[in-house]
Structure formats: structure tokens, C-alpha cells
Amino acid sequence: MKTRTLFVVCFLLALLVSFAVPVKAVLVKTATNPSGDSVSVWTEKIECELHIFVQYCDGEVIWVSDNGVLYNGAPSVAVDDSGNFVVVWVGTNRYYGHPDPIRIYFRSYSSSCEPGEIFQIKDKREASHGVSFPEIAIASEKFVICWIEFKPLEPNLPTEQRIYDPTKVKIWAQQFNADGTLLSEVYRVSEELLECRDTTKGVIQDLTATEEKISVTYRTRNISPGSVKTATQYWADIKPFVSISCQQEGSPGDYASLTVSPAITGRNYQVYYCDCLKDNCWSPLGKPVIAESNSLTVIDNGSAASCPLSQTKSRFYKVSLVP
Secondary structure, eight states: OOHHHHHHHHHHHHOOOOOOOOEEEEEEEEEEEOOOEEEEEEEETTTTEEEEEEEETTHHHHEEOOOHHHHHHEEEEEEEETTTEEEEEEEEEOOOTOOOOEEEEEEEEEOOOEEEEEOOOOOOOOTTEEEEEEEEETTEEEEEEEEEEEEESSSHHHHHGGOOEEEEEEEOOOOOOOOSBBOOOOOESSSOOOOOOOSGGGGGGEEEEEESEEEEEESSSSOTTTTTEEEEEEESSSSOOOOEEEEETTTTEEEEEEEEEEETTEEEEEEESSSSSTOHHHHHEEEEOSSSSSSSEEEEEESSSOOGGGGGSSSSEEEEEEE
């Protein structure tokens, strides 16, 4: 019980900063690009709340977490070659028994410090699990966010009373465009079940991104030979996050206009169709189409399918990224 209690105390201190800390600003992190542009981010106590602030070079201090969330912490920042930067952090409204989960947020800024929207990551954790300590890396106007997931020892307890198991930790990641649009599904970085008892020292030790790939270095155990691993993922191999919106045009069932978004410029996409989900028989809708921008439009007028839309009760579509 002492071990569990100590872990919970350390976890909360590292995550959202104890109110007893006498300093005003804590958890300062700095990122610098090859041109020497630096960005610093930190958590600051404002009355009874915790908020994220950032400073680009020697400019003015910017309030990042102005989204109504009361307690924010564990910030990280990355800056690209052009001076654009992205801040990621965790936040919650959990207080006095309020059962609010911890969420991951991020916000992008231009080199002139113009802010973008605040986005929340839709992670794949189970409802009873917790997340924290996000890290971020950026390359070629794309960025990747990694975070760790904790498993509670007693998942049936109310959220504010849960004790998280420090020996069962997972690492997840997701890619985005600089404007916040999704480039990939959430995917698992760590193949094995991590065993990190002291998560306050950081499970994710290093996260880097280049034009071709991302690399995550993480601890698998406390201190032992071979306890550090590096996982490499190439951008081209990551499962894309793509949605299709279908607009039926003309007289009943003449043709449909499909919009694939977001799309990666210069990559090939194949749209498939199915007229009977029960048979699970998918056929390609014509040949692969190359995306010339961050969205792609494909027309189904019946010429590339087995029959026109007017001769089917319903038609379903899906899309995949192809070589």
C-alpha cells in the first residue's frame, strides 16, 4: 500500500504540479530549430488554476490553455525550420471529486505567434485508463504526438479515487498537419507491455521526426540492461486517417461526388465500393488517384463500377493509401 500511495503522489506532482510548490512557473521546456529560433513552454499557477504559457524567442508571453480547462500541465513544444511551433499538454477539470478524465490537447502557432484552434486528441484508451506526459516532434509541416497510457489497479473505483498501475504502461502516437488535421489513426508505439514503475522520470526519453520517419526512444523497465528501446516508423507506412463525404448529384442515383479528406499531397489513393455489405465484397472504383492538395475528389458515375447508383439500393465506399 505504501508503494501505491507513493506512486500516486509522485504521479500527481509531475502531472499537474502541487499547489504547495512555492514557485510561480514550473515544468519549463525549450525547443530550438536549426535557425536558432527558440520556444519555451511552462505551467503557471493562476490563483487556484494551472495554465500553460509559451514564449517565442524573446517575444511576449502567450497564454495557451484558454479553453476553459482548470488544471493544465506536462507541456511540451516543437518548432519547425520556419519558426512555426506546436504546444501539447494535458488538462482536466477534476477537483473535489469531479469525475473528469485527463485529456491531451495541442495548439499550433505561426512564426508570427498567430494561434490556431485548440484540438483534443481522441485517444484509444479504455474508459478507465489515464493518459499523460505527451511529447511532440515536428518535420516538414507535419508533427507527431506521443503519450503514455496508464492502467488503473482498481478500474471500478470512481475516477478521482483510482490508483494507476506503474508496471503497465503503453505508448501511443498520432500524426497531424500543422493546421491540426489528422494524418493518421492512433497507433501503438510500444509492442510489449512496458514496465516502468517510476513514470515521473519520463517513459518517453526522446522523440524525433524527419521528412521520412519518426523515432521514439522509451524505457521498458526501471534500470536494467536493455531497458531502453527505439521504435522507428516511416511516414509512408502509417495508416492514414481519411474520411469520405458523399454527395449524390443529378436525377435519382445518377452519380456521387466523393471527397477524401485529409489527403497527403503527392500520394496515391484508391477508392473502393461495395453494394452489399453482407457479402463484404469490395471492388476498386477505377484506378488510384493522386492527391494534388490536402483533399481529393472522386466521381462515381457508374463507368468505373459494375452498375450505376440508380440500379442499387445503397452503395458503400472506403479509401486506402497505396504505393
